[in-house]
Amino acid sequence: MLKLAPSILSADFSKLLEDVRKVEEAGCDLLHIDVMDGHFVPNITIGPLIAQSLKGKTNMPFDVHLMIENPDQYIPEFVKAGADIISVHSEACTHLHRTIQLIKQHGAKACVALNPATPLSVLEYVLEDLDMVLLMTVNPGFGGQKFIEATLQKIEALKKMIDDRGLSIDIQVDGGIKPDNIDLVTKAGANVIVAGSAIFNSDDIPKTVELMRKNATI
Numbered sequence: 279m280l281k282l283a284p285s286i287l288s289a290d291f292s293k294l295l296e297d298v299r300k301v302e303e304a305g306c307d308l309l310h311i312d313v314m315d316g317h318f319v320p321n322i323t324i325g326p327l328i329a330q331s332l333k334g335k336t337n338m339p340f341d342v343h344l345m346i347e348n349p350d351q352y353i354p355e356f357v358k359a360g361a362d363i364i365s366v367h368s369e370a371c372t373h374l375h376r377t378i379q380l381i382k383q384h385g386a387k388a389c390v391a392l393n394p395a396t397p398l399s400v401l402e403y404v405l406e407d408l409d410m411v412l413l414m415t416v417n418p419g420f421g422g423q424k425f426i427e428a429t430l431q432k433i434e435a436l437k438k439m440i441d442d443r444g445l446s447i448d449i450q451v452d453g454g455i456k457p458d459n460i461d462l463v464t465k466a467g468a469n470v471i472v473a474g475s476a477i478f479n480s481d482d483i484p485k486t487v488e489l490m491r492k493n494a495t496i
């Protein structure tokens with residue numbers, strides 16, 4: 279099933295709740311919350327307090343993308359703040375299996391995110407434990423970057439890996455996705471689509487969301 283996950287990184291933080299309601303009214307499925315620590319990625323964004331302040335004010339589940347070092351330290355806090363899905367970067371986890379179990383023990387859905395240059399082989403022994411895999415289609419750290427075409431092959435390969443094992447795991451893509459390339463990523467096998475600048479910087483959010491759904495091949 280296609281799920282659209284607008285990234286609040288491109289929202290107007292001075293009227294965040296208003297922007298969140300706009301994307302919910304436009305029919306988006308998940309709220310993608312980008313957490314950056316200035317270490318794992320060069321940018322600093324938001325922490326659990328902001329997530330918590332939005333909880334209960336929208337019905338969209340919270341899809342929390344942790345771009346931070348030592349994610350284990352913060353997972354309990356983000357679940358308390360309302361995270362429904364937590365993504366951790368394989369590159370930031372020394373004990374990836376343990377971190378995945380920690381997310382699940384706290385009652386959230388577990389997702390592993392991979393940078394564009396990270397091979398799918400890191401998923402070999404943990405894939406069965408996951409609810410979702412997030413393939414970055416830009417290098418993490420900033421919104422509004424250009425989609426990296428080479429990730430299309432990787433999406434296809436992940437889809438095959440999941441199907442070959444008879445699993446049912448969502449494939450999320452994040453970075454540079456717009457109405458004019460959503461067909462490529464959905465055709466390759468992605469079904470959870472993050473879009474920040476394409477949605478929040480649009481003059482007509484409902485129209486852009488509708489166009490993304492129309493152009494998706496699923």
Ligand SMILES: O=C(CO)[C@H](O)[C@H](O)COP(=O)(O)O
Nearest residue numbers: 418419421422453454474475
């Ligand atoms: O994780 C991210 C960046 O690290 C963001 O989710 C992503 O960049 C979304 O923004 P855009 O759609 O504008 O590329």
Ligand SMILES: [Fe+2]
Nearest residue numbers: 285312343452
């Ligand atoms: Fe993200």
